[in-house]
Amino acid sequence: MNNDPKIIVALDYQDAASALNLVKQLDPSLCRLKVGKELFTAAGPKFVEQLTRSNFGVFLDLKFHDIPNTVAKACTAASNLGVWMLNVHASGGLEMMQAAQQAVQQSESKPLLIAVTVLTSMNQTSLNQVGIHTDLTTHVMNLATLTQQAGLDGVVCSALEAQMLRTKLGAEFCLVTPGIRPANVNQDDQSRVVTPADALKNGSSYLVIGRPITKAEDPRKALEAIHQECNLAL
Numbered sequence: 001m002n003n004d005p006k007i008i009v010a011l012d013y014q015d016a017a018s019a020l021n022l023v024k025q026l027d028p029s030l031c032r033l034k035v036g037k038e039l040f041t042a043a044g045p046k047f048v049e050q051l052t053r054s055n056f057g058v059f060l061d062l063k064f065h066d067i068p069n070t071v072a073k074a075c076t077a078a079s080n081l082g083v084w085m086l087n088v089h090a091s092g093g094l095e096m097m098q099a100a101q102q103a104v105q106q107s108e109s110k111p112l113l114i115a116v117t118v119l120t121s122m123n124q125t126s127l128n129q130v131g132i133h134t135d136l137t138t139h140v141m142n143l144a145t146l147t148q149q150a151g152l153d154g155v156v157c158s159a160l161e162a163q164m165l166r167t168k169l170g171a172e173f174c175l176v177t178p179g180i181r182p183a184n185v186n187q188d189d190q191s192r193v194v195t196p197a198d199a200l201k202n203g204s205s206y207l208v209i210g211r212p213i214t215k216a217e218d219p220r221k222a223l224e225a226i227h228q229e230c231n232l233a234l
């Protein structure tokens with residue numbers, strides 16, 4: 001029995017029924033679940049509570065990015081759902097992240113709070129297009145350093161940056177890495193992709209995986225194959 005599953009399955013579905021159809025094929029010892037903007041908007045907080053009650057660790061991925069007071073209040077509401085992890089955008093700034101962290105620490109359940117650095121769908125060109133001309137890797141490092149300074153538990157980044165962040169920010173800092181693609185699997189809209197085994201070798205704490213599992217003919221088998229590829233306990 002694995003009490004700290006490394007794989008977080010992204011439940012990117014349009015309704016609760018479709019999500020539950022996948023969840024019933026999975027097991028809390030094999031993975032955690034991520035509820036993002038699509039499913040949360042369609043199925044709401046009650047559905048998140050239903051998942052947390054079913055023993056799965058739930059990562060509520062709403063990537064809050066607003067003024068500090070608004071984000072802090074949103075983090076309180078999210079913490080009260082009993083989730084395991086939630087996130088904000090690091091580019092919201094130091095003050096916003098500190099307010100978010102304070103709200104989480106004042107909650108009863110104190111979930112892990114992490115901040116998104118540069119989305120894995122972005123590359124240097126897309127970063128330049130939004131007016132950021134810093135080298136992408138340096139920008140990730142700057143935002144991750146700011147996140148640590150704000151007292152958060154970790155960041156969302158690409159596993160391409162995990163090694164650098166692990167060395168600079170220490171063993172305890174949580175590195176959550178989406179953009180995971182087993183070899184020979186479609187890259188979809190992701191730009192910065194890494195295989196599951198390489199991501200763990202690079203120092204990722206948790207791998208966020210959506211379509212390679214949810215769109216597989218047999219999602220349970222796809223999840224187990226990733227465990228085997230990474231030598232993770234089944």
Ligand SMILES: O=C(O)c1cc(=O)[nH]c(=O)n1[C@@H]1O[C@H](COP(=O)(O)O)[C@@H](O)[C@H]1O
Binds near residue numbers: 010012061116121
């Ligand atoms: O915060 C996230 O989870 C996230 C951050 C990021 O930089 N890139 C990224 O892909 N994600 C999420 O991770 C999941 C990746 O899904 P797949 O591309 O289908 O594996 C999606 O739910 C994204 O919303």
